[in-house]
Every structure is written in structure tokens, then in C-alpha cells.
Amino acid sequence: MIVVLAIDALEYDLVEAFGCDNLKQKFYGKTDISEFSEPRTMVLWNSFMTGENREKEVLEFGDKEMWNIKLDIEDTFFARFENPKILDLPGFNYDKEQHELERRMLKEFFAADSDEEKAEIRKKYNSHAFEHHRRIKKEFADALSGDYDFVLGYFSAADVIGHLNFGNRALMKMIYRDMDEIAAGIDDTLIVLSDHGMERIGMFGDHSGHGFWSTGFKDLGNPRITDFAGIIMEISEVEQ
Template sequence: MPVVFAIDALEYEKVEEFDCDNLKQVTYGKTDISEFDQPRTMVLWSSFMTGENKEEEILAKGDKEMWNTKFSLEETFFSNFENPEIIDLPGYSYDREQHERERELLKEFFEEAENEEDKKEIRKEYNQHGLEHHRKIKEKFLQTLKKDHDFVLGYFSAADVIGHLNFGNRTLMEMIYDDLDEIAEKIGEIRDDHLLILSDHGMEGVGMFGDHNGYGYWSFDDECELERPELTDFADFLVNL
């Protein structure tokens, strides 16, 4: 009965830098996302859950419409489980209003702010918005793990959301990674199941800001044969555990 701790933009180098032992587990490393020309969040998680490269299909919808993507249970590998619970995953059960507000605030920051004071206030609201959502999902995820589900996936966006405007803020990013590491520890305390920790992509610094890079992160609680896996490899891997 596997658990997936899905973390948007979890960066391999930051996991190492902040010594996040619970995020590392027995086997860990970088994923290969080179098959994707544009490592977009909706593209990557859609490909993960269906086990197929969905880049062309998702990008054809355009930047705005792609966020309306919603796959049915039958279109995903989740259908192989009797009682799965999928929390806040883009393309399946994502809180679209949350994402839209994040995009609005980013637009205000980069395109509409008239001075540094405006940017400071927008960044403050943006960070608070992202962290409040993180706390809500954390509580729901940990409570769900205590219930009778044969597959649980919880998606956490804070490393990506906060990273976009604050990747150069080491103190803030370390706080995010420490909390994610603590969640990984709590998962093991609640359930004695296999745990896959997975990101869609990582993040690289662009001054104070952060942008998507060309690989993701994965870790597993046991030895396995996967080496630099692709996102589409995990569907069969999880079903066959």
C-alpha cells in the first residue's frame, strides 16, 4: 500500500545542502525529464499519473486553459487501487483558485508593481498565501494517512511557490525544506508502507528568484532497480509494489 509524497520543485541540491535525511530515504537521486521540451507543472504531473508523455496534449490547451485539465480516475494508474485518495494534485484534484491567485500575485509583482515597496508588500502576501495553503494540505494529508486507503498521494507546492520569488533567501528556503523533511518523518510514524517521494522538476537560482530546471527528484524507502527514472516509469513501479 504505497504512499506518494509529491513535492513540486523539490531541488536535489537543496536536499543535500540542508541535509534532509528523511527526504533522502534508502535510495534517492535525480529523475530524467529530458523527454519534455517544457518542464511545466501540469505537463509533468499529468504524465506521471497517466504513465504517458502528455506534453503535446497539455501544451496545446494554452497557458490558461491547461489548468482546467482534469483526468478521470480511469485515465490514471490510481484506478489500480481499490480506495485511493489523491490530495491537491494538478490535473486531478488541484485547488484551481489557489493557483489562480498565485499567478495574479506573480503578475502584480513582475508587471504592475511601481516600486520596491510595492514589491515588498506583494511578496509578503504571496508568501503568506502559499504557506497557508501548505499548512492546510499538510494537516489534511497527515489525517488522511490515518484512514483506510490503499494508496495515498499528497501534493505540496510550497517549494515551488515560495521558491519562485525567494529562492535566493536561504533562511526561508531552509525553513520550507525542514518542514518537508519533518512531514516525511511523520509519514513513517503513521504508516508502515512503502514511501515514494517525488518532484516534477527541480529549481535553479536566477538572482533572488527561482526557475524550473532540467531534472526532478525522487527517493524510495527501499533498494530498487530504478536508476535515473523518468516520470512515466513510476506508474508501473507503484502498481507492482
């Protein structure tokens, strides 16, 4: 089985700072996303799945409608596996209602007039994000024990929580340590991959200009996110 731990906004510098050795594996580094003028979540994961830059096609949908994109499996490299399992990946089978609720709560937070109101919204926002994280974590654990030849689990907590709380180092450390524990429990061939990282802007976080990758089998250098379709299929051919 090949496993991809797809972690939205996993930041290279925090993986280092928090000593997340299981996320780092033997080889790790930054992905090159400089080819994208707007390195957004939906743009990057669509490009990952297809192995080609789909920025133009995705952005043409607009900010709201792009979240309705659901690629057919035949348009992705997933189709080359006999029995793949994909969990909650943007552009494929992402929980749109989850995303819409997050965006709505963010708007409410920045529109709130008082610190007390902002604090209450932040509390609900974080609680909802962690509830979703726990659900995906359970589904991912179940998938790892299933009869699949490829499993991809997409985890959004580092991004969702980070946008509103990136300056809260203790909270971010808790998320990264939890993801590190998830990685520690994977015995199969593992690729850890993020679409982009995150940089601090006051208390908040915004997308950085690089992603994160790691493997236990090969130094990939400074790969593009579009390279991973080919990399994964090469591994699949070796393991067959």
C-alpha cells in the first residue's frame, strides 16, 4: 500500500521547530509552487491529482464556484490503482458544507465589533475544525487497515486553525504533534505532502510560497506539486 498524508498548510519551519520527526521521515524539504500566481488550496490539489498545472481552469470558476469542482477519478492518477481510497480531498470528494461553514464563521469573526464576540466565534470555529479533524482521523485509521493499494487522507486542521490562530504557538504545536503521531502509526510506504505552508501575520496566518514534502525512500530535492503523480506511479510500479 502507498499512503499519502496530505496536510493542508503544513509549514516546513514549524515541522522543524516542533521536532516532528515522523512527519520529516528520512528525506524532507520544500515543494516549489512558484509556477502558480495564486497558490490556493483548490488550485494546488487539482494540479496534484492531474499532474499538470490547472490554475487557469480552476480560477475561471471564481472564488465560490471553484469549491464545487469534483474531478472524475479517470481524470486523476488515482484511476491507475486497482482499489484506491481518497478521503476528503478538495477537488475530488471534499466536504463542501464543512468549507462553507468555515468561511462563514471567518467572515463573522472579522465582522464582529467586540473582542468578546470575536473570542466566542473563535472558540466555536476552532471546536468545529477539531471535530472535523477527529472524524477524518478515524476514517483514515480505518482506511489504513482496509484492502486498498492506495490511501490518501486529507487533513485541513493546520490550515483552518492556522488562518485564525497561527500566532498561538501552543495551539499550532498541538496540531503538528497530533499529525506527527498519525504519521508514526503508518507502516506502509508514506509520502507526506502539503499544498502550501503558512506564515504568521500578527495573530493570523496566510499561505506561504512553498509546500512541504517527505519520504522514507528517496531525496526528491525541490519538487513541484505536479511531479507527485509521476513519483507515486513510479513507486507503485516498483512495489507491484
